[in-house]
Every structure is written in C-alpha cells, then in structure tokens.
Amino acid sequence: MKENAVITHENVSAFNHAISLLDTSISELRRIAHNLMPETLNHYGLKTALEDFCTQVSPAGPPEIRVEFFGDEIRYTKDLELTMYRIIQELVNNSLKHAGATQINIQVFTEPERLYAQVTDNGRGFASPADEKERKGKGIENIRDRVTAMNGKLDIWSLPGQGTEVSVEFEIS
C-alpha cells in the first residue's frame, strides 16, 4: 500500500473481501472461457488439453484422475479433436457428479487409422438402460448423439456398485 493512503480497519477487511471476490470471479471466468473453447486443445492437442482439464477439475484429488496415452501423438481434424475432448469431459463430469467415483481413468489410443478413448470409474454404476438414463440424466444421450453424428462407436459397461466404463471410437477415413 502507498504510504499516504489511509484505510480504516473495517475497510481493510471489506477491501480484502472485494479482492478475494475478484480472484474468484477471475478464475471462474477463466474456467468458463476454457470450457467454451479450450485454447490448449488447438495449440497442443488432446493429450495436453486433457491433462490440463484433469488438473483443473481435481487438482489434488480425490478423485484421482489418471490419464494414459497409447500410440504416437497424432493431430486429428479440429472437429474430431473437439468432439473427443467434449465427450471425455462429459464422461469425467458424469463420474464426478453422478457416480461419486474416487478413481477415474482416461485412456486414449491414437493411431493413424483410428482415435479411441475410454473413461472408467469406480463409482456407483448402473444396471439397465433405464437406470442409466435416470442416473446420468441427459449426459449419456448427448454423448451418443455426438458419437453417432461423427460415425463413431460407443460401448458402455456397467454394474451396480462396480463402476462404469465407456469407450468411444472414431475411424479415420
């Protein structure tokens, strides 16, 4: 603070509170901007973008989010990378919000002829498609639409109490 500035005791706490609100708003804005268009994805590709995303949603865990990449780092079309990124984001959010998972794993296989990803968790899981719909709300339907729109394949494995595994694959023509 500058020497000649006078600030009363009550004002100090109000000032500090205002600063902390600003800090919160800034980080919130950053988070929203990042969700709208992940700049990291365009610049550095899926691997870095996903690692950043996981650090952001669960900085110190739990849940622990583990990201594994298999294959050479390949850049796909912007559309495909964004679709895959969004799907993984949605699946991780599902695991966090609905499944109550303490461990989430993301595995991505990058090959010239295909892009494959699976997200697994140790959360509540579900038994039937009806149950699935109830648990996950619109999330999984959204993913199904995204996958279908880009001619991809979707595989879901789940059992009550044993977690959920969802895999998505796109062939590169």
Next chain:
Amino acid sequence: MSSENSQVSKKVLIVEDHPIVSDSLFRLVNESFENIICIHASTGSKGLAYLNGNHFDIVLLDINLPDISGIEFCTQAKNRFPELKILAVTSLAQRHVIEKSIEAGMNGFVLKTSDIKDITDGITEVLAGRRYLGKGVKELISSRPSNNFSDPMITRRESEILKLIADGLTNQEIAEKLFISTSTVDSHRKNLLIKFDAKNTAALVKIAMEKGLI
C-alpha cells in the same frame, strides 16, 4: 527491502504488454529495491532488441505477449545471453506452460494472482542465482497427472475379453457372449495388443498369463 549489493545497480527489463501491469511492476521494483534501473518493453521483439543493445541482469516476463510467446522469448534470450536471469510473471496458471517455461530455461515463475512479496522474493532469489517457484506454482507442477506407469490399467471389459480370448473364443463368439458387436471386440483386442506391446493375440495371451491377469 534493499538489494544485497547496494553499490552495484541492477538492470531490470519488464516485458509486458498491459500498461497497468507493467506500471505496477515498474513501481513495485523501484520501491522495493535500491539501486535498480527498470526498462519496459511492450512486446517480445522490442524486449529482445533492448537485450541486444544493453546489459540486463533480470527480465520480468509476461508469457502472453502480442507478438511472440514468453516461452519463445526465453529460448531466444537464453541462447544469446545464457547468464541472463528470467522470471516469468504471468496469469497462465497451467501446468504445461510452467513445464515448457522451465524447459526453455526460465529461472523463476510467479503468478499474477499472487501477492507482492511473492514477486519481490522471486526477483531476489532469481537475482541470487536460485530458481524460484511462486505460490501455487509448485502445487500446479506436483499435480501432474502421472503418465509413466509400469503397467497400463486394464478395464473390466478388457479383462472379460482377455479371458475369452485365452479360452480360444473368436471375435464373433465373444461378441455374442457379451452382447456387443464384433467390431467392438476387435477394437478392444487392438487396444490390448497396444497396451502390452504384443505382436499378435498369441503373444498377448502369453504376456497376460505372465502378469497373472488371466
């Protein structure tokens, strides 16, 4: 706070495009240190030009610059002046940015969301030849998602399929048993081959048995 060696003045170059931030840094440095000279550059290329013509002890560097990135600036500056100290002062609280900065030879990293003392400490430490990671930076680096596992994780679907492959079932038979399509089975089979670095299904089964997975 006074600089450790008050006889010799230190020269600071601030590379920052936002006037409010560069002005604040300028004042902060002048008020916190004795015998210090500050120069300001609003772009990376202007900053590099200053470095070419003058001796500087330390650069306070923004990463998000209008022309080149701070990381690129750091690489170029360090190539020409290996002794030059560079402290990143940035709002980019992202792990890969910090990692790339350190790879490029950055001596310190402070976040703009941090407090004044963090920045003056950073300047003091980096000028003294030590590395400085400001508040919140260490946490960002240590939160790195680990990616070098001895063994890749096997999903339950993969383990189901692995067992059925070991039992000698074909893709078609596995697909019928698990109510999934043959192409899905094939995808999982491909993934398993990659995960275990196996040339073919026979090698895959052998490795899986050695690892006690089936």
